[in-house]
Amino acid sequence: MERSxxxxxxxxxxxxxxxxxxxxxxWKVLICERNNLPGGAIATSTTATLPGxxxxxxxxxxxLFVGGPAYAELKRDLESHGLVYANTTMPTGVVCSDGSAVLSTDMAATSAEFERLGDGQAWNEMLGEFTKKIDLAFGLLGADLWRPNALKLLRAARKRFGNRGLVATGAELLEPAAPWLDRTFSSPVSKSLLAPWALHNGLGPDDASSGFITKVISAAVAFGGMPVPIGGGVKLVEALSAIITTNGGQIITGADVKKINVTNGKATGVELVDGRKFEAKKAxxxxxxxxxxxxxxxxDQELPSTTVKAAESFRxxxxxxxxxxxxxxxxxxKDDARLADVAIVHVLDGMNSLSESVNASNRGYLPKRPTIVVGQPTTMDASRAPEGQSILWIQLQENPRTILGDLAGQIDPGDGSWNQERLNAYADRVLAQLGEQITNLASATLAKVVLGPQxxxxxxxxxxxGDPYSGDCRIDQYAIWRPLSGASGHRTPxxxxxxxxASTHPGPGLGGGSGYLVAKRLLSKRFF
Ligand SMILES: Cc1cc2nc3c(=O)[nH]c(=O)nc-3n(C[C@H](O)[C@H](O)[C@H](O)COP(=O)(O)OP(=O)(O)OC[C@H]3O[C@@H](n4cnc5c(N)ncnc54)[C@H](O)[C@@H]3O)c2cc1C
Structure with missing residues (x-):
């Protein structure tokens, strides 16, 4: 085969x-994918439950994708290959022990909702303050932290806040969500509406920097909604793949790379498990x-021992x-009909159950009252179910990788593995809890698929x-410390x-950030 x-x-x-x-x-690009389909964590299925x-x-x-730089740059090409996004004005809501709430992309509606909860001023002030720094916040999360641009960002921040202000902003960046929410909002419903969003960046409400992440996601969702591709994520995979192949590239599946070939300290190609070899001229x-x-x-390569050790201890x-x-x-x-039109509803008791569930699962325990992420894609994309019917995408994030015990005292941890019996028992318990809020959940369920960590x-x-984020996202493994505390960003030795x-900066999610940063760097004439 010709060299790529x-x-x-x-x-x-x-x-x-x-x-x-x-x-x-x-560039002539070859993508080697070990699975039978491209897409990785984008896995759309029309056969998982029932026809239609x-x-x-x-x-x-x-x-993250629609708000990110890759989409901005590739939008026209992606659309020409059939990608169409649907969006909503009601991206998120919550049901907790103290009530329910909906966050809308209509600023006046969200302001009125927080007003109803007694937190109108707090929300507006928070959003107003954060909006003044939003360019820096998104810059920090999107920049290549090992490039001169990062210094530019720092200089801009220093100019805006002054030296003392910069130090104070550092503290704000590191504050956990729980104390920030407790200080800022009075209603437990307001807190429960925002706090679970830290989970979607792999954090809990007591983790350093979860306050900043909660503000970023709240603002992103309030301004940008919750877009999904019509027909599913596969449409994005197909459109990106089409850009590659129509420009002379190739994507091969069932191609499990076993080894990276290195000559004189430089990567020159790869070798697959089945013995096939491919050469790369540039990268x-x-x-x-x-x-x-x-x-x-x-x-088989000689590598700095610090790198090898750091990689071994990646959590x-x-x-x-x-x-x-x-x-x-x-x-x-049951209590709030508006929730039927919301893209993602978090169901939880409140801030304490969230904190307890995260901590329990970090320590190996199944939580009693986990936070249930209830996604309703059919609110935006009717093509995903037959007319009048619907689907739920339910996610649980507070699960130990190995089970040591059950805070509810019901499920025997056995050997700690997520075998089918334990997985089904836990999923049934969660669905029973969700049934307290969705009155027709049991009667309307036609089919169910449960995917556990295994x-x-x-x-x-x-x-x-089963870690959805390919690495713990707490601060010591984030930003300049992702993928490794001793690595220089995406470069390797x-x-x-x-x-x-996802294991590299800017971390997990569908933004495509690390692919974007490295590609831009390779395409720039001055990348060395
Ligand atoms: C259950 C779940 C729900 C999520 N929900 C969302 C969401 O709604 N929105 C969002 O923004 N993010 C979400 N995320 C996170 C997001 O999907 C991931 O962070 C992101 O897709 C990871 O992309 P990636 O580029 O790191 O590659 P991945 O998607 O991790 O894909 C890596 C690919 O590399 C292949 N591969 C690995 N090693 C080899 C090898 N040696 N040879 C050949 N191929 C190899 C793998 O087979 C895989 O296909 C979710 C993640 C999960 C798991």
């Missing part, structure tokens, strides 16, 4: 974004975890569980132990070898 300019290992969002940008920039129902088995919501990009890269693909976060339901009708929310890892080798993907 770049070989990309894996075909998740970051790999596809990098592949699309490089291909458009004239389309489920996102893993990731589902695209605000190899690995969308893998640090352990898979340094302990697997490069295991994974809590596991995810996904429950997919095909429903014969729309869900009927199934999730089996679908994508980067989701170690091997020349022409770059690491991308």
């Amino acid at each position: 300019d770049a070989i990309i290992i894996g075909s998740g969002i970051n790999a596809l974004v990098a592949g699309a940008l490089l291909s458009r920039g004239g 129902f389309t489920h996102e088995l893993l990731s589902s919501w695209h605000p 190899v990009l690995a969308s893998t975890t640090p352990q898979a890269l340094y302990g697997g693909l490069l295991k 994974y976060g809590r596991a995810a569980i996904q429950i997919h339901l095909a429903l014969s009708e729309k869900p009927i929310w 199934q999730i890892e089996a679908m994508n080798i980067n989701l170690v132990g 091997i020349k022409a070898l770059w690491q991308i993907g």
Whole structure:
């Protein structure tokens, strides 16, 4: 086979974004994907439950992609290959022990909702203050922290806040969500509306920087809604793949890379498990975890011992569980009919149950009253269910990777593994709790699929132990410390070898940020 300019290992969002940008920039790209389909954690299925129902088995919501730089740059091409986004004015809501609430993209409606909760002024002040810094906040989360642009960002922040203000902003960046919410809002419903969003960046409300993340996501959702591709994430995968192939690139599936070939300290190609070899002229990009890269693909290479040790100690976060339901009708929310039109509803007791559940699962315990993330994709994309029917995308994030016990004292942890019996018992308990809020949940359920940590890892080798974010996102493994405390961003100790993907900055999610940053760097003339 002809040599490629770049070989990309894996075909998740970051790999596809990098592949699309490089291909458009004239590079000949080869993507090697070990699974039978490209997309990684984008896994749309039309066969999981019943005919006529389309489920996102893993990731589902695209605000990070639509709000990110890759979409801005590729939008026209993606649309020409059939990608269409649907959006909503009601991106999120909550039901907790103290009531319910809905956050809208209509500023006046959200302001009125917080007013009803007694927190109108607090919300408006928070949003107003945060909006003044939003460019810096998104800049920090999107910038290549090892490039001169990061210094530019720092200088801009210093100019705006002064030296003392900059130090104070650092403290604000590190504040956990719980004390910030307690200080800012009076209603437990307001707090419960915002606090669970930290989970979607792998954090709990007591973790450092979860306050900042909660503000970022609240603002992003309030301004940008909750877009999803019509027909499912597969449409984004198809459109990105089409950009690559129409520009001369290739995506091969069933192509499990076993080794990165290195000559004179420079990555020169890859070797597959089945013996096939491919050469790369300019770069190899690995969308893998640090352990898979340094302990697997490069295991025969001489590497700095600090890098190897740092990779070995890279930690994974809590596991995810996904429950997919095909429903014969729309869900009927007991206390607040508006919730039927909301994209993502969090169901939880309140801030204390959230904190307890995160902590319990970090320590190996099944929580008593977990936070239930109830996604309703059919509120935006009617094509995902037959007329009049609907689906639910239910996510649980507060699950231990290995079970040591059950705070409710009901499920025997056995050998600690998520076997089918324990998974089903836990999923049934959660669905019973959800049934307290959705009155027709049991009667309307036509079919159900439960994916536990084992199934999730089996679908994508980067989701170690079912960790949906390919690595713990607490601050010591985030920003300049992601993927490794001692690494210089996406660079590796091997020349022409770059690491991308959720294990690297700017972390998990469908933004495609690391693929974007590395591709831009490779395409720029001054990247060395
Ligand atoms: C259950 C779940 C729900 C989520 N929901 C959302 C959501 O709604 N919105 C959102 O923004 N984010 C969500 N996320 C997070 C987001 O989906 C991921 O962070 C993101 O998709 C990861 O992309 P990636 O580029 O790191 O690659 P991945 O999607 O992790 O894909 C990596 C690919 O590389 C392949 N690969 C690995 N090693 C090799 C090898 N040696 N040879 C060949 N191929 C290899 C794998 O098979 C895989 O296909 C969710 C994640 C999960 C798991």
